[in-house]
Amino acid sequence: MFRRIALVGLLGLPCSQGLAQSGALGTKKSVMVGAGASGSSGLGGMQLLQMIVAIVIVVALLKWLLPKVLLRMNKRIGPAVGSSIEVEESATFAGGNLLVVRARGKTLLLCVSNQGVSCLADLTEPASLPDPPAFFELLDEAQEKPSATAVVETADIEAALGRLARLEG
Numbered sequence: 789m790f791r792r793i794a795l796v797g798l799l800g801l802p803c804s805q806g807l808a809q810s811g812a813l814g815t816k817k818s819v820m821v822g823a824g825a826s827g828s829s830g831l832g833g834m835q836l837l838q839m840i841v842a843i844v845i846v847v848a849l850l851k852w853l854l855p856k857v858l859l860r861m862n863k864r865i866g867p868a869v870g871s872s873i874e875v876e877e878s879a880t881f882a883g884g885n886l887l888v889v890r891a892r893g894k895t896l897l898l899c900v901s902n903q904g905v906s907c908l909a910d911l912t913e914p915a916s917l918p919d920p921p922a923f924f925e926l927l928d929e930a931q932e933k934p935s936a937t938a939v940v941e942t943a944d945i946e947a948a949l950g951r952l953a954r955l956e957g
Contacts, residue, residue, distance in 0.1 A: 876895070877888040884901030888911065895911040921929075 873889065873891045875887055875889055879886045884899060886908075887898045887900060889896050889898055893912070895913075896907055897909040897911055899906045899908050
């Protein structure tokens, strides 16, 4: 976006100079152009060459030097190599950036905007509990252990009933 604006501004420069010198913009003619020129209101060959060289230099700076400078600035802002802070994902929206950041075992959703940084949510997964045993495992356990209920024989039942009858009678 910035490159396009700069390029349009630079390319529009010769047109605006020509209009200003011709007086089409409501400005006075240049004293230097009017005094030394014999009626020609265009740019000289040397001036045109200087302008083209300047445009090439500016475009080259925008294309190759500016991204390197921005990359170095971005490295200074980010965490150091081997840091426990790690940016897992990022998304840009009109008001700022959304970042999923992992730091010291926590995963956080952060909103970074001109107003500051705010934590929107804690995305850390809770520690997982051990899975409950399956039904067949419980069944196998129950069959391996002896039953907690006592085996009662019929003779014991008849003796208990006899005692009960004596107590009532």
